[in-house]
Amino acid sequence: MTTPPPVPPDTDAAAFMTALRDLKVWSGLSYRQLERRAARAGHVLPHSTVATMLGRDRLPREELVALFVAACGMRADEAQVWLDARVSIAYGRPAEAAPTTKRGGRSWRPHQVLAGAAVALTTVLLAGVAGVGVLTDEVEVVQPPTSLLVPRS
Structure with a gap:
């Protein structure tokens, strides 16, 4: 029997990020395997971005969460639960009540x-x-008159 995936909390960003880390462990995939899985699905999910995201306690962008949970093996309905939890934390209310x-x-x-x-x-x-031409190369170059001749005395 396999263990169920972690459930995303909608309490605060730090708890959400801990759950994302747990999801990566649950998936059993390395950062590079997650990157390759996303690429096979036609998405870009650099392993370095995932490592940076999981190393912080700040809420990541919605798009990044969606790509990450999908690469970890979540189905669309399961991924939506993660996105709803993220919106709930970001806006301080349930996802259905987030302003649109x-x-x-x-x-x-x-x-x-x-x-x-x-x-x-x-x-x-x-x-x-x-x-107005500020970004153009039309610059007038003015050279001051100089003389290489030194007057004789």
Whole structure:
């Protein structure tokens, strides 16, 4: 009989990270094996990123949690439990109550909206800077007059 996978707590980030470490141990996979498993599924999950993530007590990004738990062998419904616990910790309330915004028929969480706005603002700023020529190579080089001749006395 195999042991069941660890259950993610939704209490705090440190407990969640301890459970993620336990999940890696439960999977029996090395960091490189997790990387290869993710690659076979068409995803990028560098072993160094996983090692760094598990070495901290901070909450990782949702995408990283999703890739990691899938690489550890969690089914979609089991992975969703981990994501819901992460959202609950991040927002301090159950995942169902996490704020969302409807745009284009899709629900967006606040951090997704902010990330999109940041990308849009950066694009506009770079376009404006390029438009006024700040980032171009059109620089006028002025050389001061110099003389190699020394006047004779």
